[in-house]
């Protein structure tokens with residue numbers, strides 16, 4: 074019998090990072106149950122609505138989901154869906170099914186996460202027909218590749234890999250027909266912050282050097298050197314989850330700079346309070362009626378500590394640098 078590897082600090086730290094995907098899904102599930110936005114698939118990943126979340130948390134998730142979707146959909150429309158999407162650290166994200174429903178699927182939608190997270194997601198897909206049917210319907214060959222750590226179909230591919238190991242990531246994506254000539258959108262929602270700066274820098278650099286026409290959307294913490302930011306770091310540390318990449322989260326400038334330094338042509342960043350104020354205001358007015366918010370200041374503080382940064386490079390001159398809110 075093979076000797077069991079001793080349990081290391083890295084295992085504990087990675088386990089805490091993997092658990093963050095449940096937090097995100099649980100919060101999204103609660104917010105959708107209140108009507109902040111619609112998502113018919115989340116219920117298959119988290120059965121129960123769960124404990125009540127504070128209104129500022131729900132509004133924060135609303136701004137995150139709406140903000141990221143606006144940019145993602147703008148890229149898909151600009152490229153007329155003749156593109157790829159690679160969702161890095163996708164967790165239990167449901168964007169694939171939303172895009173299918175809205176007829177906005179790219180040529181191929183890739184997701185990457187740790188193998189154990191991917192195994193759970195594939196298990197849910199296998200056992201829930203509303204999740205598997207759209208994948209099967211769009212697949213032309215006889216059989217899908219459905220293994221514990223990889224799902225591959227014509228339009229959707231889920232790969233188990235560590236984003237800190239670039240050569241393995243590159244090999245696996247190419248094995249499943251990643252096309253480096255196609256315009257490609259990278260999405261990282263609360264992911265880079267869990268890697269140390271040199272690891273996330275390698276990833277962002279690899280993305281820029283591998284694709285000539287691409288966009289990277291990064292949602293994560295910002296303004297982390299003030300008191301509020303320090304408390305956020307301490308709260309996560311108490312759960313054994315360290316924000317190893319917090320250095321890049323000091324300001325909007327530091328967020329943009331990491332992309333420019335890694336070979337992206339252009340970068341923009343907005344804090345989420347600003348995003349919230351420029352989202353379609355009729356829908357914002359609707360969600361503000363859903364729950365009474367006691368302290369608007371708390372919402373403001375929270376949203377000022379998250380941002381969306383997006384970077385582009387555009388050899389095909391598609392006009393990617395004009396994509397904005």
Ligand SMILES: C[S@@+](CC[C@H](N)C(=O)[O-])C[C@H]1O[C@@H](n2cnc3c(N)ncnc32)[C@H](O)[C@@H]1O
Nearest residue numbers: 091093094097162163164186187235236262263
């Ligand atoms: C906060 S969750 C966000 C999940 C998803 N992006 C969302 O917004 O719902 C962070 C995700 O990144 C993944 N992740 C973090 N570091 C990773 C790494 N080095 N390799 C692969 N996945 C990673 C975690 O497993 C987790 O699923």
